[in-house]
Amino acid sequence: xxxxILLATTAATLLFSxxxxxxxxxxxxxxxxxxxxxxxxxxxxxxxxxxRERSDGRINMKIYSNSQLVSGDQTKEFSAMRSGxxxxxxxxxxxxxxxxxxxxxxxxxxxxxxxxxxxxxxxxEAGETIFAAIKKRGVTPLAWGENxxxxxxxxxxxxxxxxxxxxxxxxxVGSPLFQDTFTTLGANPTQMSWADxxxxxxxxAVDGQENPISVFDVARIDQVGQTHLTxxxxxxxxxxFAVSNRVWSQFNPEDQALLKQAAxxxxxxEIEKSRGELEATLEAIKAxxxxxxxLTPEQHAAFVEATRPxxxxxxxxxxxxxxxxxxxxxxxx
Ligand code: X2X
Numbered sequence: 001x002x003x004x005i006l007l008a009t010t011a012a013t014l015l016f017s018x019x020x021x022x023x024x025x026x027x028x029x030x031x032x033x034x035x036x037x038x039x040x041x042x043x044x045x046x047x048x049x050x051x052r053e054r055s056d057g058r059i060n061m062k063i064y065s066n067s068q069l070v071s072g073d074q075t076k077e078f079s080a081m082r083s084g085x086x087x088x089x090x091x092x093x094x095x096x097x098x099x100x101x102x103x104x105x106x107x108x109x110x111x112x113x114x115x116x117x118x119x120x121x122x123x124x125e126a127g128e129t130i131f132a133a134i135k136k137r138g139v140t141p142l143a144w145g146e147n148x149x150x151x152x153x154x155x156x157x158x159x160x161x162x163x164x165x166x167x168x169x170x171x172x173v174g175s176p177l178f179q180d181t182f183t184t185l186g187a188n189p190t191q192m193s194w195a196d197x198x199x200x201x202x203x204x205a206v207d208g209q210e211n212p213i214s215v216f217d218v219a220r221i222d223q224v225g226q227t228h229l230t231x232x233x234x235x236x237x238x239x240x241f242a243v244s245n246r247v248w249s250q251f252n253p254e255d256q257a258l259l260k261q262a263a264x265x266x267x268x269x270e271i272e273k274s275r276g277e278l279e280a281t282l283e284a285i286k287a288x289x290x291x292x293x294x295l296t297p298e299q300h301a302a303f304v305e306a307t308r309p310x311x312x313x314x315x316x317x318x319x320x321x322x323x324x325x326x327x328x329x330x331x332x333x
Pocket of ligand 1: 033034074092094095147173193194210211212215237
């Protein structure tokens with residue numbers, strides 16, 4: 001009898017997993033903004049590769065970079081995931097912040113002075129609060145990656161203080177917070193997608209932009225006249241590995257764990273790699289003739305002070321509790 005029960009149980013388990021597997025798609029779409037030449041794209045590549053290996057080819061994902069699944073409009077990526085148009089994504093907190101206000105946390109000017117501060121936020125209570133906010137809005141977050149500290153470049157002049165920014169036309173990404181930050185500094189910010197940014201820099205429609213050094217380097221932003229680069233580390237955008245809730249609920253628990261662990265491993269790998277490459281990348285940029293400015297503590301403080309009203313205004317929108325959690329994490333890092 002024992003044997004028969006065992007056989008029956010095994011058969012039932014097999015049937016069950018066959019049924020569960022039958023619902024799986026042949027291929028899942030993974031959206032990114034930046035392709036494989038950038039750390040961001042490599043993070044997605046790594047995730048896909050680890051999932052394929054660890055599932056023995058049962059779970060296949062295909063990357064669609066350059067926000068092509070949302071016709072280049074990166075601020076629509078989150079909504080597209082929620083509505084089922086996109087299955088998965090490795091996305092920037094900036095691009096998802098129109099739908100998840102909590103994600104504006106990372107864009108608060110000068111909240112995070114260094115990598116330890118980013119890690120203290122993402123790996124602690126604040127990180128959990130943010131993941132809960134993403135989940136509530138229809139997407140399951142699995143792990144963190146990193147786009148990087150965003151530095152300011154322009155074609156006109158050396159920038160060492162808020163006065164130098166005045167009147168410059170700066171391309172910014174799609175969160176209204178950026179509009180506020182650059183308006184407060186006296187610049188003329190223009191929101192546009194990444195797809196439109198390089199053409200706008202090329203024609204001189206805008207004078208400057210802000211992006212991580214890796215992006216500046218790989219996209220060869222210096223070739224379109226961006227000869228001044230100020231390292232002000234005013235904010236950094238983490239990346240989030242995520243799956244739409246609908247798709248997530250179709251995976252069995254083992255495969256959910258597999259997808260999540262692969263995302264964690266890919267994220268850690270990418271964060272270490274991109275941080276490790278930074279110095280060499282900076283040297284390469286300098287060697288190409290870009291004038292790189294590192295701020296003195298006084299110059300840095302002037303930017304912090306000038307952007308303080310933005311920090312305060314957006315603390316309300318993000319949620320005071322979350323901002324406090326983040327501040328504590330940074331203070332105790
Ligand atoms: O558009 C940008 O600046 C980029 C590529 O960094 C993001 O998607 C946030």
